[in-house]
Amino acid sequence: MLPQRACQNIVPEPTQSAEIFQRHQIVREFYDEIKHRQELERYCQWYYATAKQHQQELQKMQGDLNILGWFTRRRRNNGKFIGKFNHSKFWLNG
Template identity: 55%
Template sequence: MSKELPHIVPSPHTETQEMFAVHQTSVEFYHEVQTRSELKRYCDWYYTTAAQNRRDLEKMRGELNIMQWFRRR
């Protein structure tokens, strides 16, 4: 029975393996670039929003607080 089945020997596909390795590396690289770009965009938005909130808080601290008039007895 062993003579009925041919021997299957995988042929070395070094070019194909190298091509897939290069492709996988470039996919990982572009994913890293995209992730870092998104993080930078988020950090820029966060710092801009925080600065605006600090300016608004200082502006509100300088305004007249009407609610204090109603709380006084």
């Protein structure tokens, strides 16, 4: 028969198992938090880069000619708007 001390080394005490599991959970949560923060940082960098690109594109578009405006039915006369929705002033001579 084995001495009682030898059996204690084979099967860990319940408190040791609980402590090991608790430490494992803490380490796991820590690494999950690190992963989450890295993903958030990567997303923020992408978002700011995309926003900067969109702002540059908007500034470029604002400097371009408004070709579509040439094809609309709106007309200007003496600085006053004469368009299809302003029926009383639509015709210049009448």
